[in-house]
Amino acid sequence: MPYLLFAGLFIWSLGSFTSITIMSLYFLFVAIPAIYFLKNTNFRAWSKSTWALVAFSFVLILSVLVNREIMVEGFKPIAKVKYFLLFLLTIAPLAFYREKVFTKRNIKFLTYGLLLSATVAAISGMIAMNTGFNFLRQKEASIDRNAGLFGMLMTYAHAGALLQVLLTGLLIYRDEVKELISIKIVAAVWIINLLSLYLTYTRGAWIAFAVAIPFFFFLRKKKEFFVTIAGIAVIGTLVWFSVPKVRETFTERQVQSDDVRIGLWKAALKAFEERPILGMGFHNFEPLSVPIKEKYQISTDGIYGHAHNNYLEVLAVSGLLGIIAFTAWQLLWLWECVKRNDLIARLCFPFIIAFMAGGLTQVTVFDGEDIFFIMIVFSIFQIKNYLDNAAAAAIKGKVTV
DSSP: OHHHHHHHHHHHHHHTTTOHHHHHHHHHHHHHHHHHTTTTOOGGGSOHHHHHHHHHHHHHHHHHHHTTTTOTTTTGGGGGGHHHHHHHHTHHHHHHTHHHHTOHHHHHHHHHHHHHHHHHHHHHHHHHHHHSEETTTTEEOOSSSOOTTTSOHHHHHHHHHHHHHHHHHHHHTHHHHTTTSOHHHHHHHHHHHHHHHHTTTOHHHHHHHHHHGGGGSTTTOHHHHHHHHHHHHHHHHHHHHHOHHHHHHHHSOIIIIIHHHHHHHHHHHHHHHHSTTTTTOTTOHHHHHHHHHHHTTSOOSOOOOOOSSHHHHHHHHHHHHHHHHHHHHHHHHHHHHHHOOSHHHHHHHHHHHHHHHHTTTSOOTTOHHHHHHHHHHHHHHHHHHHHHHHHHTTOOSTTOO
16 A cells, blocks of 8 residues: 555656646556545544535535536536545545655655656756747747646646745755755756746746745744845846846736736626526636626637636635635645644645735646645645544544554
């Protein structure tokens, strides 16, 4: 079992920035441990944030069933809830086999696999941006913006921002991780990934990264928190006035991006107004976005898409019940970080902030590549919660930990 869990995590690390297909193999390896431990899982040891995510998953399923008459893809979206549920079922086996899965040697393999994946994606994406062809994907590429290996610009940019937050944390807490990984390699990847993130010219991802960094100090070092905010503000101002491309990214996309995005935001709110309790159904706003815009005379541009905002998308597809569960998941996860002071919690607190900030301009919670990354981090974070809750309840049995 521990070998299957590690194999799944290692394959994910290699595919994290290179291929959704490779990442999906994760499920093949962890399915057996997850199913095997289902009957032995200590559900009472699950944290509140875990149960909030269960509730969110249930609401998504219910939204499809209730809206079956208007579901463009029928019941197919229900299968996509697995991105949440199967990860939750790996918490117990990961906790039980933690000493075998997370040995120093294995942690090195997992970390270097992730860094390798990100570096390959960054370099290949930057080369493709300059040549117009991505040789690893064997496909033509945009010469305007760096889309990494995903080929989906926004997806890659927001995943890159989340990774950059974690890399920054490893550099900040380098004394605690220097025996596990090379700080020089982390620093090199930090520089490469930062350049790659810049070349995506994705405003929301830039902002998510910048907003998150001060929160490494928010809980216990208030002075450093405000100093970091001031430092980022100064750097941002200098970049704004000295790099024309940055100014253009923020000021010259009104027709190309801002107007379209605002139209989709308005359409998402109208979808919520029509069906406020359970929305229009999981993954159903995007195919219905054009008819909604035309119905309410928001726009006749014919451009369809998701809401480009996690919160508006959740409102549109799952209504009040969905947004309550989704927001509860994020806030409870944050609170669990506050209650802990271990390295994982200190890395996760700003990571969640980046997840929340990035979600204001892009739907990352339903994007396969991004949610894979988020859920891996979430499930690893939950290991300690599971162990602490099980010990506190003095639970006995095969999964007593």
